[in-house]
Amino acid sequence: MANAIRALAMDAVQKAKSGHPGMPMGMADVATVLFTRYLKFDPTDPEWPDRDRFVLSAGHGSMLLYAVLYLLGVEGMTIDEIERFRQIDSATPGHPEYGHAAGVETTTGPLGQGITNAVGMALAERILAAQFGDDIVDHRTYVIASDGDLMEGISHEAISIAGHLRLNKLIVLFDDNGISIDGPLSLAESGDQVARFKAANWNAVHVDGQDPDAVAAAIEAAQASDKPTLIACKTTIGFGAPTKAGTAEAHGSPLGDDEIAGARKALGWDSPPFEIPADVRDAWRIAGLKSSQTRKDWQKRLASLNSDRRGEFERRVRGDLPAGFAAAIADYKRTLATEAPTVATRKASEMALNVINAALPETIGGSADLTPSNNTRTKGFTDIKPGDFAGRYVHWGVREHAMASAMNGIALHRGLIPYGGTFLIFSDYARPAIRLSALMKQRVIYVMTHDSIGLGEDGPTHEPVEHLAALRAIPNLKVFRPADATETAECWQLALENRTGPSLLALTRQNLPALRREFVEANLCARGAYEVAAADGDAEVSLFASGSEVEIALAAWQAIVRAGHPARVVSVPCFELFEAESADYQAEIVGDAPVNVGIEAAVRLGWDRIIGRDGIFVGMHGFGASAPYKELYQKFGITAEAAAEAALQRLEALS
Numbered sequence: 001m002a003n004a005i006r007a008l009a010m011d012a013v014q015k016a017k018s019g020h021p022g023m024p025m026g027m028a029d030v031a032t033v034l035f036t037r038y039l040k041f042d043p044t045d046p047e048w049p050d051r052d053r054f055v056l057s058a059g060h061g062s063m064l065l066y067a068v069l070y071l072l073g074v075e076g077m078t079i080d081e082i083e084r085f086r087q088i089d090s091a092t093p094g095h096p097e098y099g100h101a102a103g104v105e106t107t108t109g110p111l112g113q114g115i116t117n118a119v120g121m122a123l124a125e126r127i128l129a130a131q132f133g134d135d136i137v138d139h140r141t142y143v144i145a146s147d148g149d150l151m152e153g154i155s156h157e158a159i160s161i162a163g164h165l166r167l168n169k170l171i172v173l174f175d176d177n178g179i180s181i182d183g184p185l186s187l188a189e190s191g192d193q194v195a196r197f198k199a200a201n202w203n204a205v206h207v208d209g210q211d212p213d214a215v216a217a218a219i220e221a222a223q224a225s226d227k228p229t230l231i232a233c234k235t236t237i238g239f240g241a242p243t244k245a246g247t248a249e250a251h252g253s254p255l256g257d258d259e260i261a262g263a264r265k266a267l268g269w270d271s272p273p274f275e276i277p278a279d280v281r282d283a284w285r286i287a288g289l290k291s292s293q294t295r296k297d298w299q300k301r302l303a304s305l306n307s308d309r310r311g312e313f314e315r316r317v318r319g320d321l322p323a324g325f326a327a328a329i330a331d332y333k334r335t336l337a338t339e340a341p342t343v344a345t346r347k348a349s350e351m352a353l354n355v356i357n358a359a360l361p362e363t364i365g366g367s368a369d370l371t372p373s374n375n376t377r378t379k380g381f382t383d384i385k386p387g388d389f390a391g392r393y394v395h396w397g398v399r400e401h402a403m404a405s406a407m408n409g410i411a412l413h414r415g416l417i418p419y420g421g422t423f424l425i426f427s428d429y430a431r432p433a434i435r436l437s438a439l440m441k442q443r444v445i446y447v448m449t450h451d452s453i454g455l456g457e458d459g460p461t462h463e464p465v466e467h468l469a470a471l472r473a474i475p476n477l478k479v480f481r482p483a484d485a486t487e488t489a490e491c492w493q494l495a496l497e498n499r500t501g502p503s504l505l506a507l508t509r510q511n512l513p514a515l516r517r518e519f520v521e522a523n524l525c526a527r528g529a530y531e532v533a534a535a536d537g538d539a540e541v542s543l544f545a546s547g548s549e550v551e552i553a554l555a556a557w558q559a560i561v562r563a564g565h566p567a568r569v570v571s572v573p574c575f576e577l578f579e580a581e582s583a584d585y586q587a588e589i590v591g592d593a594p595v596n597v598g599i600e601a602a603v604r605l606g607w608d609r610i611i612g613r614d615g616i617f618v619g620m621h622g623f624g625a626s627a628p629y630k631e632l633y634q635k636f637g638i639t640a641e642a643a644a645e646a647a648l649q650r651l652e653a654l655s
């Protein structure tokens with residue numbers, strides 16, 4: 001049965017003229033033991049909520065996963081798709097991508113992400129079990145990880161948080177083959193992974209990965225462990241290939257016709273490419289049926305819940321927000337309109353979260369050790385602790401990258417909506433995972449405070465300048481920068497309602513006055529940009545700003561109007577939503593004033609799309625500095641006076 005994986009992998013890579021045969025051939029025995037004997041998975045219902053999750057963290061070995069899904073009989077994973085490995089619009093892309101084929105639980109390929117997604121999945125399982133009971137939620141998360149996964153820095157973050165939280169239903173099968181791309185691992189690594197995992201509070205063992213019984217015994221021991229488990233499986237990369245096995249040459253290129261012929265001989269496999277002997281295929285298909293009764297029993301247990309509980313579980317898995325959520329936000333906005341608080345948007349975010357977390361039992365908050373700064377922990381929240389998953393707040397520790405990647409795992413698991421905080425500057429430390437949230441279209445919400453030089457005294461190491469532009473460049477990520485408490489509530493609503501991608505809220509440390517003082521039921525941030533001050537007559541100047549700079553734009557507007565020139569102000573809380581609007585709406589909001597001014601305490605990149613190449617930009621041109629924030633705004637010339645003066649000078653030059 002394992003040779004079926006090997007044959008499909010080497011033949012598909014050969015046909016595609018690219019790909020990675022070595023890992024699937026080396027790990028074929030381990031995968032066969034796992035999928036045919038232990039993984040709780042039903043090919044006829046691959047989305048079954050209580051299935052075990054399997055993550056191929058070493059995503060370059062994607063043919064291992066595709067071969068197994070085909071052999072088990074997962075709908076859509078046909079032999080044609082295997083033959084179309086790595087071809088356009090196939091279900092079998094170069095690295096596994098979420099959404100192309102049933103049974104692919106997450107997108108992997110950037111090493112270290114998969115194992116960290118799996119930590120999030122294992123955590124989500126425990127949280128949901130605490131909420132719905134073990135009768136409804138009780139599954140494991142298995143990972144195949146490679147040397148590369150474990151060399152990546154993110155793996156340190158992932159294993160330490162998993163060990164700390166005692167995620168004992170997480171089982172990592174490590175392909176301990178001693179080979180990476182450049183050659184033997186000894187070129188760049190001399191650590192002891194088993195010792196490392198043990199030090200991180202894991203159970204960790206060595207096994208012979210080519211011995212199915214040894215692998216099975218290790219999995220059974222792992223299932224009984226009260227800690228997460230690493231099983232270091234000693235394997236031979238490219239197992240069966242006569243000259244390339246055990247060498248880096250088997251890693252990432254087709255073996256070639258002669259080598260494949262030799263491997264067929266060595267493995268005793270005489271079927272032609274893409275043909276699986278009937279007895280082997282039948283054995284796989286029968287193994288695929290093993291969880292069918294378990295799934296039916298689970299469905300009976302779900303059906304026997306009272307209708308409210310069942311309805312709630314099903315709603316959570318579908319990802320619908322509860323009825324009444326929009327009304328709760330509207331009520332809250334009504335209060336804000338009366339109270340008109342002057343608050344930092346990070347504080348406004350906490351205020352919004354108090355309403356949101358009360359209305360949505362599915363939110364799971366957290367922060368990478370900046371809870372009091374990010375304001376992410378709300379009234380009534382209790383902490384998730386080692387072995388105790390009844391709370392709704394995760395202290396991720398100083399692990400931004402793992403927080404983001406594990407939040408992807410939580411979102412992919414279904415049933416929960418994760419949000420997590422850090423400083424906007426440290427979005428760089430989480431960026432590879434943020435990009436994957438966007439690629440995988442997952443509802444993950446990033447709460448990023450201290451969003452400009454407005455953070456002040458901490459200085460240029462902590463002051464983002466290029467980050468908004470860099471984040472706006474990620475396709476399918478919505479970057480929100482609200483200007484007051486009402487906009488913050490609206491942006492939170494939009495983030496939660498955005499079911500097909502991540503959102504990031506960039507929030508201030510410094511206080512901001514209330515911009516919106518009248519209740520408007522509609523979510524004005526939903527179109528990305530809207531007029532907050534109109535011109536009296538034909539505008540000569542249009543001022544555009546986001547977040548904390550809207551206040552500056554309004555003060556500049558007053559000065560320009562006082563000088564006798566009609567002007568208007570547009571708040572731009574979300575570039576991406578604005579660009580999704582009709583050309584008519586965009587033209588109306590951009591307007592046709594002879595002078596456009598953009599104000600944002602960040603670099604100009606991206607603003608030309610709104611203010612035009614000849615627009616005036618009032619913002620940052622280099623790094624920040626350390627000082628009380630009002631002095632920094634003066635020093636860098638991001639003031640109402642500077643903006644008004646630049647606009648008036650330009651008007652004069654044009655006249």
Ligand SMILES: Cc1ncc(C[n+]2csc(CCOP(=O)(O)OP(=O)(O)O)c2C)c(N)n1
Pocket residue numbers: 022023058060061109110111112146147148149152175177179180181237251
């Ligand atoms: C973050 C990241 N860096 C680099 C790569 C490119 N890459 C793919 S596999 C690999 C290492 C291969 O070694 P190993 O992980 O041991 O896999 P094996 O050769 O055993 O299949 C590298 C560097 C990647 N996929 N992700």
